[in-house]
Amino acid sequence: MRRGLVAIGCALIALATLPARAAGDDADDWLQRMTESLASLNYDGLFTHSSGAQSETMRIVHRVENGRSMERLVSLDGSGREIVRTPEEVHFYMPDRRVVLVEPRSDDGSLLRALPSPGPKLEALYTLSLRKGTRLLGRDVRVLDIKPRDGYRYGYRLWLDEQTAMPLRSEVVNGDGKAIEAIHFTRLEVGNRIGPRELEPAVDTAGFQWVRSGNRAEPRVAKGGWQVQRVPPGFRLVATRVQVVPGVPVPVHHLIFSDGFASVSVFIEPGPATGPAPPESATVGSANAFSTQVGGHVVTAVGEVPAATVRDIALSLAPIDVAASPAKPVSEPKNH
Amino acid sequence: MMPMANFPPSDGSTEPHEPRDDAARPGSGVEQSDLELVRRVQRGERGAFDLLVLRYQHKVVKLVARLLRDPTEAEDVAQEAFVKAYRALGSFRGDSAFYTWLYRIAVNTARNTMASRQRRPLDYEADLSESEQSAVESRMRHVDTPEAAALSEEIHSTVNSAIEALPEDLRTAIILREVEGLSYEEIAEAMDCPVGTVRSRIFRAREAIDRSLKPLLD
């Protein structure tokens, strides 16, 4: 069909700009392939996001142009919320609160940033295995199982399309092997041309409050700094940056911990004077959050890891006692 | 090798093509089903449009109610959106899912309604106190009248009780279908039974729920 021919032409162009695909047929290779596909292909699909008894229909549109990606995630059923990622910014539309949060885009544009790197480090924490799966959406699939070796992280089960390695279904699996969250595509177009209109939000923002980052000022936090004490095995601090959090009048510190696959963000903001104290723990789908108050500050850890892990990471931060001899400062990794 | 992939295979083109062997593999997905209904409407069958309305009425009313922030008008505006969709159906070519297309129409209809009423946009900080905010913005409890709210809750608990009372295989089947969004084939794989059994289990679960709902809603 005519549309098909046009799409093939564009898809060929898209393929030509793909990085060299991982050769080989191991679980590691498939993980690599999947991550590359998600980062570098155009796609437009509908999926069901379910956790517990709740499920929501969402649409995702992803386009890559000149090496930069744009993405739009829309909730079709409930809140009408959307996240639109343009080359420069990330906009989070919350029509239920009449707010748009605007953040500068933080990745440096490299499509393959934050690839989980298979190899000894990842293997120490997860086992990967591959098997043939039942067809999904009329496609042949391989099932990639990512099993954690300990209880500090979640597992994943990924049904990857044989041809494109796109995850047609993905589950986050807890320590009992139970799926606590699932994303399941009911329709997916890969490699097609994506018009600019598909990446525009459907929200009318008249009267909305737009919350933007101000200048990158230093946040008003504890004198003397913070130290990271014992974190769960496999996790290490990979980046620190300054972040504006809507609702908090001053910028906050944002620390990123990662085990090579899962990541946990920690936000440190001044104490309760700035607003209601966050709940001690919260869960939404596979994401857990834990807040604690330390030295007049609120430390919140968020990530797709078990609740104990966010708790441990949040509790691993302590203000440096100015009087004591300073611990060796961390050699700053990438500072975004 | 054809790099382009459409899953499930798109059916929406206007050019004739070989129909798939439906005895072996029924139309895959709600998507396909919607497209088939749309084609029938385009050929003049009004009845097919009624089914689309039945399928999406709650979603559209819910969506519009949230956009308008005044749920009492939600049904009228939702009705207008469906009528618009019917009028515009001739130009729908199946490039997107029917619901995605309908969603956009509903959003625009609600937006136009608000614009025509020239509502002054809420001054966020000035107009809403914290408690008012919680009252107004509690997600799924945004209903128009106490009676409607009560009915809505009653429907929910009736459905829940009916599901709880189901034998486990029926309950699993309908949960996998309605909450997880799995296809019959995928459910058959999960429950290790034939597709025909899945279809029958889901049907019987729905019948049980219908029996419970009937006295409530008639």
Added chain:
Amino acid sequence: MTDQIREQMSALLDGELPRGEVDLLVRRMARDAELKRAFGNYVLAGESLRAPGGVMAGKGFAARVSAAIDAEESASPVAEQPAPSSAPSRWRRPLAATAVAASAALAAVLLVRPDSGDSQQFAERSGAPATVPVVTLPVGGASPTPAQNQRLAGYLVTHGQYATPIGRRAAWSNALATDPGIARVTYEPAEAR
């Protein structure tokens, strides 16, 4: 006999009815109010399972839509329907405008009042890895307020930027989820193996 038709209706709702059977079913449903009523309840069951409570279409909504369309059509008769492959000229009225309106003027509100603060350092202390604790966090308790939800959602969006594509998908889907923070676990989804 009726059971068979109703089972077909159930399959149609799921998009699993063989195409050859759709025609007959649609025509039967068109002239049978009871079938339509049951179909409506099948739909309602699904909606209620996924998003309990809240606004829904009232009884008779679908009938009202139908009546509204009737009213329009009788006001202006339409031409005979040509074959589907040619341009659809059945629709006499101009196409409904569905162009997305450009966003209105935006008020950029700066919530940040930069303070001159001290520059901070993060010191990483190497230490023995923690042993594996078994921590049971309290489940339930007070639901987060909308403001807390917003903050959590904002955190998830920021966090998602630093995750792998799959992690970002999970973080952002949860940020979009209608009501983050309130556990409503009623049924455990069976594993699809």
